[in-house]
Amino acid sequence: MSDFNFINNKKSSDGAEHIQPQPRFPEPISSETINNIFDGCSDFQTRSISPGLTRGEKIFVCWLDGTVDGTAVSQDILRPLTEFYRTGGDCSPEHLVNGAVYSSAAQMRSETDKLVSDITQGCAAVVFDSAKKAVTFEVRTANVRSITEPQLEKSLKGGKDGFVERLRINTALVRSRICNPSLKIKSTTLGRKSETRAAIMYVDGVADPAQIEELLRRLDAIDVDGVLATGNLEEYIVDHPRSPFPQLIHTERPDRFARQLLNGRVGLIVDGIPVAFLIPATFAEFMRVPQDESLHFSIASVLSIIRWLALILAVLLPAFYVAVAMYHQEMIPTKLLMSIIQSKKNVPFSTALEIIGMLISFELLQEASLRLPDPIAGTVSIIGALIVGQSAVEAKVISPIAVIVVAFAGISGYAQPSQDLGAALRIWRFVLVIAAVLWGLFGVAALMCLMVWMLCTMDNFGINYTSPMSDGRPRSLVRTFLRKPKPKDKYRDEELRTPDKRRQA
Amino acid sequence: MKRCLYKCIAPLLCLSLLTGCSGGGIFTNYREVEELMIVQTMGFDLTPSKTAVSISGGGSSGEAKFTRMFTDAKSISGAEQKIQDYSAAEEIFYAHVNYIAMGWETAKEELAHCLDFIQRSPQMRMDTPLFVVSNGTAEELVLGSGNKEYDATNVLKSLERNLDARGDCRIFSAKEVVANLNKNGSALICAVKCVKASNALEDAKDELTALPDGYAVIKDKRMIGQISYEDALAVSLIQNEAGPCSITARTGSGNATVQLENCQCKIEPLMNGSELSGLKFDVKLSASLLEYDGRLDVKAAEASLQKQIETRLTNVLNMSKLTACDFLQLGGILEARHPFALAGMSKDFQTLLPDIYYIINVSTDINRSFDADLEGSP
Numbered sequence: 064m065s066d067f068n069f070i071n072n073k074k075s076s077d078g079a080e081h082i083q084p085q086p087r088f089p090e091p092i093s094s095e096t097i098n099n100i101f102d103g104c105s106d107f108q109t110r111s112i113s114p115g116l117t118r119g120e121k122i123f124v125c126w127l128d129g130t131v132d133g134t135a136v137s138q139d140i141l142r143p144l145t146e147f148y149r150t151g152g153d154c155s156p157e158h159l160v161n162g163a164v165y166s167s168a169a170q171m172r173s174e175t176d177k178l179v180s181d182i183t184q185g186c187a188a189v190v191f192d193s194a195k196k197a198v199t200f201e202v203r204t205a206n207v208r209s210i211t212e213p214q215l216e217k218s219l220k221g222g223k224d225g226f227v228e229r230l231r232i233n234t235a236l237v238r239s240r241i242c243n244p245s246l247k248i249k250s251t252t253l254g255r256k257s258e259t260r261a262a263i264m265y266v267d268g269v270a271d272p273a274q275i276e277e278l279l280r281r282l283d284a285i286d287v288d289g290v291l292a293t294g295n296l297e298e299y300i301v302d303h304p305r306s307p308f309p310q311l312i313h314t315e316r317p318d319r320f321a322r323q324l325l326n327g328r329v330g331l332i333v334d335g336i337p338v339a340f341l342i343p344a345t346f347a348e349f350m351r352v353p354q355d356e357s358l359h360f361s362i363a364s365v366l367s368i369i370r371w372l373a374l375i376l377a378v379l380l381p382a383f384y385v386a387v388a389m390y391h392q393e394m395i396p397t398k399l400l401m402s403i404i405q406s407k408k409n410v411p412f413s414t415a416l417e418i419i420g421m422l423i424s425f426e427l428l429q430e431a432s433l434r435l436p437d438p439i440a441g442t443v444s445i446i447g448a449l450i451v452g453q454s455a456v457e458a459k460v461i462s463p464i465a466v467i468v469v470a471f472a473g474i475s476g477y478a479q480p481s482q483d484l485g486a487a488l489r490i491w492r493f494v495l496v497i498a499a500v501l502w503g504l505f506g507v508a509a510l511m512c513l514m515v516w517m518l519c520t521m522d523n524f525g526i527n528y529t530s531p532m533s534d535g536r537p538r539s540l541v542r543t544f545l546r547k548p549k550p551k552d553k554y555r556d557e558e559l560r561t562p563d564k565r566r567q568a
Numbered sequence: 569m570k571r572c573l574y575k576c577i578a579p580l581l582c583l584s585l586l587t588g589c590s591g592g593g594i595f596t597n598y599r600e601v602e603e604l605m606i607v608q609t610m611g612f613d614l615t616p617s618k619t620a621v622s623i624s625g626g627g628s629s630g631e632a633k634f635t636r637m638f639t640d641a642k643s644i645s646g647a648e649q650k651i652q653d654y655s656a657a658e659e660i661f662y663a664h665v666n667y668i669a670m671g672w673e674t675a676k677e678e679l680a681h682c683l684d685f686i687q688r689s690p691q692m693r694m695d696t697p698l699f700v701v702s703n704g705t706a707e708e709l710v711l712g713s714g715n716k717e718y719d720a721t722n723v724l725k726s727l728e729r730n731l732d733a734r735g736d737c738r739i740f741s742a743k744e745v746v747a748n749l750n751k752n753g754s755a756l757i758c759a760v761k762c763v764k765a766s767n768a769l770e771d772a773k774d775e776l777t778a779l780p781d782g783y784a785v786i787k788d789k790r791m792i793g794q795i796s797y798e799d800a801l802a803v804s805l806i807q808n809e810a811g812p813c814s815i816t817a818r819t820g821s822g823n824a825t826v827q828l829e830n831c832q833c834k835i836e837p838l839m840n841g842s843e844l845s846g847l848k849f850d851v852k853l854s855a856s857l858l859e860y861d862g863r864l865d866v867k868a869a870e871a872s873l874q875k876q877i878e879t880r881l882t883n884v885l886n887m888s889k890l891t892a893c894d895f896l897q898l899g900g901i902l903e904a905r906h907p908f909a910l911a912g913m914s915k916d917f918q919t920l921l922p923d924i925y926y927i928i929n930v931s932t933d934i935n936r937s938f939d940a941d942l943e944g945s946p
Binding site: 403405512520 | 599
């Protein structure tokens with residue numbers, strides 16, 4: 064059991080003082096104080112016992128039901144405690160900490176704040192009224208979700224374990240891959256009310272110390288009631304919270320997380336969230352998949368190029384179609400133009416309305432599928448895509464070419480390894496289509512310039528978001544799209560500014 | 569402050585791309601594709617008093633019908649406008665014109681007008697192939713070719729594909745014609761003749777089709793003569809662009825038809841001091857035997873083929889000499905291959921052309937092919 068920095072001395076980003084008084088519970092430790100604090104908490108369990116049946120001597124044991132293992136409390140704390148005092152042991156907290164009970168993790172607490180925090184984190188506490196101290200034992204319940212295969216980041220040849228909701232299990236999963244004391248874990252708590260535990264992980268000597276410090280500083284500046292979802296955290300620690308582009312790498316794979324730590328990135332795991340974060344994130348990193356590491360470099364490189372092409376199609380295809388169909392028909396090959404004309408005959412809507420309508424329908428279908436249970440979601444997709452789509456085409460409400468363009472762009476969007484990046488691209492897809500409607504290819508070109516400029520000006524923990532593409536070195540550019548053979552890949556990514564540059568001899 | 573400045577300037581720079589769209593500039597381009605009638609073949613029949621334009625387009629596969637239109641006006645633009653006025657619902661769209669045909673008289677008298685229009689038109693493409701109808705007007709070709717299922721575009725596309733495959737006659741684009749005219753005042757345009765398709769097609773009625781008919785020779789933006797389709801191969805040979813076309817050679821007791829495999833033509837300048845006095849053409853041909861009748865004599869076939877090629881080359885070169893017209897672009901070829909030989913000449917190649925003599929050496933080699941047993945042949 065580690066000491067979490069729960070004493071909150073944080074300041075908000077504008078420098079204003081934290082309005083919560085410190086310490087929160089200034090009263091000395093006593094059973095009455097604890098009872099008062101947890102008053103109204105029906106899961107708060109207490110037991111007052113006389114150790115060794117000694118008259119006048121009473122100790123107070125308390126825990127939160129459900130968060131601790133009842134059997135462990137009885138077997139590992141109450142039973143040895145009673146036996147210890149029966150054999151004439153001294154009834155003091157020091158003796159308890161020194162081994163009177165069997166629990167592996169025991170902490171002496173003399174401040175009520177720390178004691179309350181331990182109890183809420185799943186510890187059982189033995190309170191000594193006379194000494195105004197307490198001893199807490201880590202007896203968390205084992206009722207957690209088992210380690211299962213990640214749902215989003217599947218791998219054919221990689222590990223099959225994924226992160227779970229428990230912080231300590233997740234750190235252990237990473238530790239099992241980097242069995243070296245240079246893997247450091249710094250702990251902190253987030254959320255004024257939730258007091259969510261979080262761990263910053265990095266490989267000492269490999270990660271940039273400035274990035275570790277910066278991450279700690281930003282986490283420390285978060286002053287919210289609770290951190291219960293990824294979004295609660297992400298928008299507070301990224302450099303450009305208004306940008307739709309993802310700025311934290313998410314992964315639910317411990318192997319990917321460990322590899323990125325070895326590459327020089329800094330990791331963040333939050334209790335209750337089965338996804339780990341990595342900083343700094345670059346655009347190119349979102350185009351990589353863990354599978355690449357398991358494949359032959361030539362195959363991985365080809366797949367990488369296909370993903371980049373899919374990215375271009377996902378963003379530009381609908382806008383490009385709208386622009387050329389509305390303004391630049393001379394750019395379309397004659398045969399294709401004739402086919403388009405044929406397919407659009409008798410369709411009552413303009414090209415712009417068709418594409419925007421189809422894009423909105425596509426988003427609606429996607430949202431509907433996400434909200435429904437799997438079997439129904441499948442049915443909705445079939446009804447939406449096949450029946451409604453086909454009927455709309457046959458009824459000449461929309462043209463087949465519009466369906467093809469939107470579907471192709473959608474499929475290309477799904478080819479993106481990062482769902483967050485895919486979501487950002489979907490927004491830009493709409494914006495580009497509107498620009499194409501208004502100004503044709505000139506508008507698309509202008510918006511693309513603007514988008515590239517925005518990406519190029521984004522810094523992420525001191526690293527340019529478009530690195531290594533924007534480094535100006537051809538080798539870096541090649542590295543973005545292709546994967547080197549592993550024996551030749553001797554150096555860590557330059558943009559990460561790792562103190563130790565080499566990853567192999 | 570600096571960062572803020574960049575944030576203001578960069579979007580403005582991006583938006584500067586849209587300056588052409590101000591005042592609704594881009595919206596004049598706006599049209600829905602389904603409202604377009606795509607013109608794919610255009611014909612010009614221009615005389616000093618009348619300008620006739622014929623178009624063919626629309627249609628493709630399925631239910632679409634081909635549209636053929638013809639009108640005359642004082643100018644090509646006027647004719648286009650008139651055609652648009654006659655068109656009921658669709659906008660006539662000229663950006664996909666794939667072929668341009670001109671009548672024989674137009675090529676003689678008004679070629680400059682046609683080329684000028686093609687260059688100036690914002691919709692026409694300079695890489696559009698040009699044709700001259702040797703036995704009539706462009707209108708006959710554009711309106712008369714094809715039927716309900718195909719039109720002049722299909723006819724000319726088929727012709728283009730066939731000539732490309734055979735390599736015995738080239739189709740020059742407007743860009744090439746204009747470039748050649750600008751370079752030495754002469755150029756070639758592929759000539760076609762309109763014939764009734766029923767000559768070969770059993771199902772055909774009155775529709776016309778186009779057959780290759782050599783080249784129209786252009787000098788100073790006027791047609792001055794024609795090279796026959798038979799002699800057209802010589803042009804391809806000189807320009808090292810001859811393809812696998814077939815030639816029938818007389819062998820004494822019968823005919824042998826061969827397919828050209830490899831053709832090389834070396835042109836050497838023959839100098840008299842620092843002046844160019846003649847040109848030597850070394851042509852090497854290898855061909856494979858396709859068919860023969862009677863008793864095959866390979867030597868005789870080679871000799872016959874050699875003579876045929878020599879004759880064709882001589883015909884074309886003599887025409888160039890007589891008309892003082894470098895439509896074969898020999899000056900350009902020599903300039904590229906022997907830049908030093910021509911550097912010190914007092915006159916340009918075009919001026920020297922009537923006075924220079926030619927030496928033509930043709931060597932032919934007919935290969936055995938398809939396992940034909942030539943020794944044991946009857």
